[in-house]
Amino acid sequence: MLAQQLLNxxxxxxxxxxxxxxxxxVFGIHHLMNLAHGAxxxxxxxxxxxxxxxxxxxxLGFVFAILACGLLSILIEVTAFRRLRKxxxxxxxxxxxxxxxxxxxVTFAQIVSGSDVLRFPFETFPVEIFEFAGLRVTLLQLFMLxxxxxxxxxxxYYLYRTPLGTRIRSVSGNERASVLSGVNPNIIxxxxxxxxxxxxxxxxxxxxxxxxxxxFAMGEPFLLRGxxxxxxxxxxxIPGAMVAxxxxxxxxxxxxxxxxxGLTDAIIFSLLFVILLVRPYGxxxxxTAGAMRAER
Amino acid sequence: MSNFFTVYHHLFDVFLIGSGYxxxxxxxxxxxxxxxxxxxxxxxGAYCAxxxxxxxxxxHPLSILAxxxxxxxxxLLLSVPLARLRGVFQAIxxxxxxxxxxxxxxxxxSLTGGAIGLNAIPILIGTKENLLALxxxxxxxxxxxxxxxxxxxxxxxxxxxxxxxxxxxVTFHQSLAFGLSGxxxxxxxxxxxxxxxxxxxxxxxxxxxxxxxxxxxxGGRRSVAGPIVGTAILLILPEVSRPLADYRNALYGVIMxxxxxxxxxxxxxxxLLYFRRRRLAAKAAMESQQ
Amino acid sequence: MSALVIKxxxxxxxxxxxxxxxxxxxxxxKVTGLIGPNGAGKTTLINLITGVLTVSEGSIHFxxxxxxxxxxxxxxxxxxxxxxxNIRLLAEASxxxxxxxxxxxxxxxxTPASLLGLPSARRETAALRxxxxxxxxxxxxxxxADQEAGGLAxxxxxxxxxxxxxxxxxxxxxxxxxxxxMNDVEAGELGEIFRGLAKDxxxxxxxxxxxxxxxxxxxxxxxLDSGRMIASGSPEQVVNDPAVITxxxxx
Numbered sequence: 110m111l112a113q114q115l116l117n118x119x120x121x122x123x124x125x126x127x128x129x130x131x132x133x134x135v136f137g138i139h140h141l142m143n144l145a146h147g148a149x150x151x152x153x154x155x156x157x158x159x160x161x162x163x164x165x166x167x168x169l170g171f172v173f174a175i176l177a178c179g180l181l182s183i184l185i186e187v188t189a190f191r192r193l194r195k196x197x198x199x200x201x202x203x204x205x206x207x208x209x210x211x212x213x214x215v216t217f218a219q220i221v222s223g224s225d226v227l228r229f230p231f232e233t234f235p236v237e238i239f240e241f242a243g244l245r246v247t248l249l250q251l252f253m254l255x256x257x258x259x260x261x262x263x264x265x266y267y268l269y270r271t272p273l274g275t276r277i278r279s280v281s282g283n284e285r286a287s288v289l290s291g292v293n294p295n296i297i298x299x300x301x302x303x304x305x306x307x308x309x310x311x312x313x314x315x316x317x318x319x320x321x322x323x324x325f326a327m328g329e330p331f332l333l334r335g336x337x338x339x340x341x342x343x344x345x346x347i348p349g350a351m352v353a354x355x356x357x358x359x360x361x362x363x364x365x366x367x368x369x370x371g372l373t374d375a376i377i378f379s380l381l382f383v384i385l386l387v388r389p390y391g392x393x394x395x396x397t398a399g400a401m402r403a404e405r
Numbered sequence: 406m407s408n409f410f411t412v413y414h415h416l417f418d419v420f421l422i423g424s425g426y427x428x429x430x431x432x433x434x435x436x437x438x439x440x441x442x443x444x445x446x447x448x449x450g451a452y453c454a455x456x457x458x459x460x461x462x463x464x465h466p467l468s469i470l471a472x473x474x475x476x477x478x479x480x481l482l483l484s485v486p487l488a489r490l491r492g493v494f495q496a497i498x499x500x501x502x503x504x505x506x507x508x509x510x511x512x513x514x515s516l517t518g519g520a521i522g523l524n525a526i527p528i529l530i531g532t533k534e535n536l537l538a539l540x541x542x543x544x545x546x547x548x549x550x551x552x553x554x555x556x557x558x559x560x561x562x563x564x565x566x567x568x569x570x571x572x573x574x575v576t577f578h579q580s581l582a583f584g585l586s587g588x589x590x591x592x593x594x595x596x597x598x599x600x601x602x603x604x605x606x607x608x609x610x611x612x613x614x615x616x617x618x619x620x621x622x623x624g625g626r627r628s629v630a631g632p633i634v635g636t637a638i639l640l641i642l643p644e645v646s647r648p649l650a651d652y653r654n655a656l657y658g659v660i661m662x663x664x665x666x667x668x669x670x671x672x673x674x675x676x677l678l679y680f681r682r683r684r685l686a687a688k689a690a691m692e693s694q695q
Numbered sequence: 696m697s698a699l700v701i702k703x704x705x706x707x708x709x710x711x712x713x714x715x716x717x718x719x720x721x722x723x724x725k726v727t728g729l730i731g732p733n734g735a736g737k738t739t740l741i742n743l744i745t746g747v748l749t750v751s752e753g754s755i756h757f758x759x760x761x762x763x764x765x766x767x768x769x770x771x772x773x774x775x776x777x778x779x780x781n782i783r784l785l786a787e788a789s790x791x792x793x794x795x796x797x798x799x800x801x802x803x804x805x806t807p808a809s810l811l812g813l814p815s816a817r818r819e820t821a822a823l824r825x826x827x828x829x830x831x832x833x834x835x836x837x838x839x840a841d842q843e844a845g846g847l848a849x850x851x852x853x854x855x856x857x858x859x860x861x862x863x864x865x866x867x868x869x870x871x872x873x874x875x876x877m878n879d880v881e882a883g884e885l886g887e888i889f890r891g892l893a894k895d896x897x898x899x900x901x902x903x904x905x906x907x908x909x910x911x912x913x914x915x916x917x918x919l920d921s922g923r924m925i926a927s928g929s930p931e932q933v934v935n936d937p938a939v940i941t942x943x944x945x946x
Contacts, residue, residue, distance in 0.1 A: 142493060192666040200492055201439065205622050205665045208615055212658030220652075329611060333504060336497055344494075371519075375508035381501040386486045389494055548812025552820050553804040560796045563785040570745060570779075571863055572771035572800035581806065627787075685841060692838070 113244055114366045115359055120250045122358020123257030124319075128312040128331055129338035129350040130264060131182075131305030137345025138277060138301050141199060144207040145185050146335060147328030148214035149306050153178045153313025154323045155218055161233055174310040182306020185210050186298050211328075218325035227323045234318050253315045260311055261351055264304065268347065277301060337381045343394020353392065414532065418600065420640050421535035425593030426613065427620035427632035428542055429586045432549075434626050436582035437562035437575075439496045441614045442483060443590045445503035448510060448609030450476040450591025452517055455526045455598040465529045469595035476591020477584045484583035488576050503614060510606030522603040530599040538596055542589055546629045558582065619661050625671030634673050698723040698867050698898040699744065699775075704753030706736075706743055713739045714922045717753070721867060723898040726889055728913035728930070730903050732942060736922040737902045738780055741869055745777055746770040757867070772800055776865035780872050780902075782852045784859075786845025790836065793844045793855050794827040797862025830858050849876060857888075867898035874908055886912045906943070910934055918942065 132146045153174040160170030189206040193199045237248040268274035277297055316331070317323045338357050342349025357377070364373045384391065429443045450472035457468040483502060487495050510517045517523055549555045557578050560568035565575050598604055616639075624635025639657060643650040668675050699721040706714040714736045721727045731737050742748040744755060746767040754763045762770050785793050802823070804816040831837045834854050839847060844855055853873065860868055870889070874882035882905075889912060893899050903909045909916060910930035918926040918933055920942040926933050933939055 189662055196669065198669065202665045202669060204493070204496065205618065206662045208618070209658040209661030209665070212615070212654045212661070216652055216655035216658070219654075333500070333611070336500065340497060369512075371508075371512040375505055375512055378501045378504040378508060382498055382505060385490060385494060385498040385501065389490055544812070545810055548816075549810060552809040552812060552816040553799070553802050554806060554809040556792070556796050557799065559788060559792070560785060560799075563787060564783055566747065566767075567779075567783050567785065568796075569747075569767040570771055570777050571796055571859070572768050573796075574768045585810075681841070 110366075114362050116244055116246060117250075118359030118362035119355060120253050120319075120358070121362065122355035123254050124312050124315050124354075125331075125334060125338050125358050126351045126354025127257045127260055127308050127315070129335045129342070129354050130261065130347065131308035132335050133339045133342065133345055133347065133350040134264075134301055134308075135305050136339065137347070139190075139194075139298070140345075141190060141203040142207065143182075143185065143189075143302075143305070144204060144332065145189070145210040145214060146207075146305070146309055147332030148211045148218075149178050149182055149185070149309040149328075150313040150316075150331050151218060151325060151328035152181055152214060153310030154317030154327065155221070155227075155313075156310070157314040157317060158227055158229060158323050161229055167233055171311070171314050174314045175307045176310075178310025178313070179303035179307040181214070182302040182309070183299055185306075186302040190298070211332075215325050215328065222323075222325055224325065228321050229318060229323075249318060253319060256311065256315065260308060264308065265347065267304070273300065334377065337377055339391075340381055340384055340389070341391055343391030346391065346393040349391055349393030416640065416644060418532055418535055420637060421532070421539050422593050422597050423616070423620065423636040423640055424539055424633045425535075425542060425589055425596075426617045427624070427636045428546060428629075429589035429593070430617040431621050431626065431629075431632040432546065432589065433579075433582045433586040434621060435555075435562060436558040436579050437565065438484075438487075438579050438582055439492055440483075440487070440499040440583065440586065441496055441618065442480065442499040442502050442583075443586060443617045444609045444611075444613035445499075445506040446476045446480055446587045446590035447594035447597070447613065448503075448506050448606065449479055449587075450594030451598040451604055451609070452510065452523065452594075453591070454595035455523055455604055456516065458599075459523070459526055465527070465599055469530075469592065469599070472595035472598075473588050473592040476594065477588035480583040480585070480587020480590075481580055483587075484580040487583075488579060500614070503610065507606045507610045510609075517606065518604070520606070522605045524603050526598055526602055526604065528600055528602060530596050535596055535600075538592055542592070543629060543633075545585075550629060554578070554581070615657070619657055621671070623660055623664050623671055625674030625677075627670070627674045628677060631671050631673040635671065638672070698758060699900070700756045701740075701744070702754045702756075704740075704743060704755060705751050706739055706748060707751045712922055714743065714919075717919070717922075717924050719917055719924065719927075721898050721900045723866060724893055724896050725914040726893045726899045726901060726912055728901050728903060728909040728916040729919060730906055730909050730916060730933075731919035733904070734921075735919040735942075737919055738871060739922075740919065741777065741871055741902060744770070744869065745775060771863070774800075774866035775869065776860040776863045776867070777869040778853075778856045778860050778871055778873055780875070782849075782856050784844040784852055784855055786843070788844060789841050790844050790847070790855055791824065791827050791831065791840040794830055794858045794862050795823050797859035798823045798826065800863045827862065830862060834858055850881060853877070853885075857885075861892075865897065867900065868892065869900045869902070871902045872904060873901070874903070874905065882908055906934065 128150055132143060135141060135143050156174040156177045157167070157170035160173050161167055185207065189210045190203060193202040193206060196202060234249050234252070239246050239248070268278060277300060316327070334357065338350055338353045341356065342353030361373055361377065364376050426443055426447060429446065433440045453475045454465070454468040454472035457463040457471055458465050463471070483499070487498055490498060511519050514521070549558070557568065557573045560571065560573055561575050561578055569575055620635040620639060621632045622635070623638060624633065625631025639660070642656060643653045649656055664671065670678065701717060701719040704714060704717045705712060717740065729737055729740070739748065743750050746762065746765050746769065750763060754761065756762065757773055757775060760773055762773060765773070785796065802819060804819050808816040828837065828840065831840055836851065836854055836858070839851060844852065847855065857873065874885055877885070886908065889899050889901065901909060901913060913930055916927065916930050916933045917924060918936070918939050925938045925942060926936040
């Protein structure tokens, strides 16, 4: 029973990690919070769903979702961030303007869907159940786990092993340095936002398939959980987000399984609050990352 | 015609309560704290007042007073651990606080009614009381702005290092701002409880955070009039035309994006600045002629 | 009477010593200089005195009071004022408001009186406004009173910062490169003001890069290099000290 819960938690946690990675990537490199990230996630589920409803195969929906969300994320950068980057109050301003972007995207989705809860047609994803060592795992769960891990690997490879990724990391948070090294900062922004959005879109498709309940407000709880993951992992830390995502997934399934119903959210957000007080730079973040005030 | 009146009468009450929440949000930001706790503090005030009256039979003015005090106390308590954190991390921590309040409201249904709501709260508060509460709040905010505490807030908001180099205690004033924010949120939460019949935990969640923030950002973060004008505009706009009401949230979104990009000080503060600069320019022109 | 006494103060960041084993006295009624090449630890020392940073070792006394562990706002309340190396004004506030916040330390209004807007609180604000206007007059800045401080010319911003520090009527004022970017005439004018302050009994600590300005003005000079005090004495003694000459020419 415990092992089964841990396995289920791992599957959900992989998707949390995927979602939070995009959020933490933008924060780590540009020091900006993108509160429209949950809306991008929701858009991913919508794009895949409408592709399938239009009679096209699911894999194509997956590809479309990733592309569309990457582009949507770039659009958010251009409309919500670009002007603010030059002002002194980018940190505060970005929160307001991406919150605005979130409201716009969510309202649009609400109108498109007529506020209904939408579902993938039956057997869009083949229902197959495997059993081994007493554990039950569906093909969909395997697919979720494998694709989350795969996407995380691709991102890690891109950031740490390719020249483009190295460049992104080297200019992290420092536009002057990037200009000096001959990189147009906008190119860096396009790349990080595309990656960030693509990951959110993929997470949206996976969650849409797994719960098979897609609606315009589905991004908000994910955004809120995303905060838990990125803070637990350390704001801006890539490995931190991966580990913390998996941890949160398991914690959530365990509390849901063993504690009275309805207590999960209280526990998760109390955890977030306590981490911020005790260790605001998270498990993997650096103490110097600016979570704390300067001395005295 | 009487229908017209009742519709707009209700809107006026919503505006008065909304202005209260906006001022609660405004006063913490005035002291340089990026807190979004207003929604959670309002929830505490509302539930405290409603529970004391419906379950313990307290007279409603006393319940509202208790909600106000509990809001203030919660704000003060929150400020102590948050003093260590900076900027966005304060925002995330207070966001967590709001979510905890919502989750507890949903969970402890024997006390709060949970997701079904806390029902049968008598309707005992009307426009008169709302207006009186708002006017009192505005008076205190104006008094602060015109005297010592306001100067300390302003210094902290603009540069904490400068403020402390002049003897201003950042921790004390930010706690004070949190306490005031909690008192205002608790007061208006309590008032709202006695005019809605039912309370739901989710009323005081992410949506209220966004609303209170956007009132202040649109109106302005410096003058007392800012948050009130912001509330008025954002509440009235959707009433002006039906299509705007259908897209209310998108409209809020567009306004937030445009204001922060093109008028980051908000409508009122930008206007005041414009007139002040014009007056100074006119004065300078006069002096150069003489 | 010795106003400020610094004993064996050190400050480490990680393993690196920014300031090590510094001893120093800043008496009232005198202008004391602190010079040293860039990166010598001058500003770190100021931050240690004012309580922005905590010392790793040693002690700092101000009059009879031990201020070694005292936070910045309490150091200010004890009567130590400062200006910043890169001017820090409240850029969005008007010039007069920038000066008025300087009075904060000596204000009598209590917090409840301020919240309730009691007549006493409003009267004090009005009185402070008058005093600020007088101060502006003395510095020839009256016509800028209502302008946004952030929009002023550099030299005027320096004066506003100085007025703000003086408004708090400190017993000791720490001036972090107050004449940086000024020409000799402007610097000379400010120098006269500093002398006047010392004559009135205030302790003045002048942190400078400009050796000539310091030697003209100061009664006693300390020289800091790489976090250590390498020389101290009268201006003549110090500028002829071989260690000081090496420190300046060598850097």
